[in-house]
Amino acid sequence: MQRNVINYRDADWQVYSLQGKPQNDILWHNISWSEENDTGFFLVKFEPGGTSIPHEHLGFEEFIILEGEITDHDGFAYRQGDCVSLQADSRHFSRSENGAIVGVVVRGGFRTIDETEL
Numbered sequence: 001m002q003r004n005v006i007n008y009r010d011a012d013w014q015v016y017s018l019q020g021k022p023q024n025d026i027l028w029h030n031i032s033w034s035e036e037n038d039t040g041f042f043l044v045k046f047e048p049g050g051t052s053i054p055h056e057h058l059g060f061e062e063f064i065i066l067e068g069e070i071t072d073h074d075g076f077a078y079r080q081g082d083c084v085s086l087q088a089d090s091r092h093f094s095r096s097e098n099g100a101i102v103g104v105v106v107r108g109g110f111r112t113i114d115e116t117e118l
Contacts, residue, residue: 006031008043008066008101016044019112025050038109046070046096054093054115059108061086068100073118091118 011029015022018033025047033040038058046068054073062085063078071077072092078084086092091113 004031006043008103011043011045013045019053019055019110021053023050023053026052033106039107041103041105044102044104046094046100046102048099049095049097050099051095052093054091054113054118055110056091056113056117057086057088057106057108057110059088059106061090061104061106061110063102063104066101066103068096068098070094070096070100070102073115093118 006029008029013027013029015024016026016028017023018028027045027047029043029045031041031043033042062083064084065078065080065082067080069077069079072094074092088108093115
């Protein structure tokens with residue numbers, strides 16, 4: 001049996017750069033993300049004040065807030081324990097004022113957009 005078990009408290013955090021630009025205020029740990037098909041599962045750690053780059057989802061993005069809170073550009077807040085499903089074509093960026101850890105599944109990838117496209 002092949003099994004990959006990661007406890008998010010012990011993850012090997014790396015600088016997040018899935019959108020082409022390294023972001024020092026966001027870290028990630030790849031669990032099954034594949035750049036080849038833009039699909040997979042990974043952990044994201046927002047440092048306090050960390051803000052994601054505006055993007056559009058080309059497929060579903062689903063996530064669970066494991067610790068902390070993040071707020072989308074429109075002011076909607078996701079809190080610890082929230083399980084979220086964003087449909088394809090959804091556009092957003094998120095910020096965490098005090099830091100957060102999120103488990104993320106992306107199907108079909110995403111593309112970077114300008115904030116004016118929100």
